[in-house]
Amino acid sequence: MxxxxxxxxxxxxxxxxxxxxxxxxxxxxxxxxxxxxxxxxxxxxxxxxxxxxLYTDSHAIPTPSAVFAHFFNSDDWTALIHNFTPTIQAAFYGFLIGDFAAIVMAVAVLLIPPIEELVNQLAIVTYCLPPVAIGPIVVIIGGQAHPQAAPIVLASLAPFFTTVVGCLIGLRAAPQASLDLVTAYGGSRMAQLRKVQVIAALPNVFAALKIAAPAAFLGAILAEFLGGGGDNSVGQALIAAQTRGDAARLWWLALCCGAVAGIGYLIVGLLARVVTPWTTAENVGGAK
Structure with missing residues (x-):
């Protein structure tokens, strides 16, 4: 050569x-x-x-055609909407409550540093507590009068840890030069938070929220498996299909659950593109 x-x-x-x-x-x-x-x-x-x-005797794995046939059945779609509506509502309320509490906690840590250890312990406890263990307790506390209580509570606990961590990392990622500039112009600690740190934290917060959306939906379904959510819910529909041994319907419901979780992830991602367009520009520039 x-x-x-x-x-x-x-x-x-x-x-x-x-x-x-x-x-x-x-x-x-x-x-x-x-x-x-x-x-x-x-x-x-x-x-x-x-x-x-595999499992040809029990037919535990249905053919794709048997599963997709449910997508072309109007009665199945009617039942699907009837069952998914309360579950999505509970997941949405839990998503708002859990993430709002997590963001408030992260901001409080930034403004009051001595409480950081307390917030970290609280976040770790919510992450380590088995939902299967606390779910029945919440169902009993909510009772028949408040069947949506358990799905909302578990949906709010599921994303708490992720959002706290993402928000704290984002708030602490603010450039020190920008913080010093605000101070030099007489800005207060709140001015630093509002003008610099919140903006710097948005990409990390939205990254955490994208994970939190499917997690909240999963928490709501798990609570319904444990007896919450009333008679019309995704969890009850899954239990009914499992009890009847209807594998095709069970797989169809599982695919629909995955689709809803993916749509939640996609919606937050699209919102992040609108609110933080500069991150998209940076990614495009880095790709080049």
Missing amino acids: TMLDPDPSSAIPLGLQPRHRRLTVSLSGMPAWVGGVIGVAIILVIWWIASQT
Whole structure:
């Protein structure tokens, strides 16, 4: 190899170049959605093979066609909306309550540093407490008069730790030069928080909220499994399908739960793009 020919493979005719190299180039030029379609197709093929080879006696793994047939049944959609509406409402209220409390706690730590240890311990306790253990207690406390109490409580506890940590990291990520500038112009501690630290924390807060949205929905469903939420809920629909041994309906409900959780993640992500457009610009610049 000489200075005039730094790449020996460039002298090889295109038809004689290594096949794997040409394959890599063609795959790298595909749109992102093509890769997603290929991934979904692979999952469906594996799913169909598993349904034909595993648990054939119990039919615990239904075929994809048996599951997707529920998407074209109007009665199933009516029941789905009827069951999902109270669960989504409970998850939404819990999401608001839990994340609001977490953000308030994080701001309080910044303004009153001595309470940091207390807030950290509280966040760790909410993270380590098994929802399966405290769920029945909340269901009993709520009683029949307040069936939505348990789903809202567990939905608010699920994202608390993540949001506290994300908010604290974001608030402490504010550039010191900007904080000093506010102080130099006579700004107070609250002025630093309002003009610099809140803005600096937004990307981290929204990153935590994207995780908190599916977590709140999961917490609400778990509470319904434990007896909360009343008769019409996602948890009760899952229990009913499991009791009847209706595997196709059970899998269909599971797919719908995953779709709702994904929609919650997507909504927060879109909101983050609107509120913090500079983070999107930075990502695009970094990609280049």
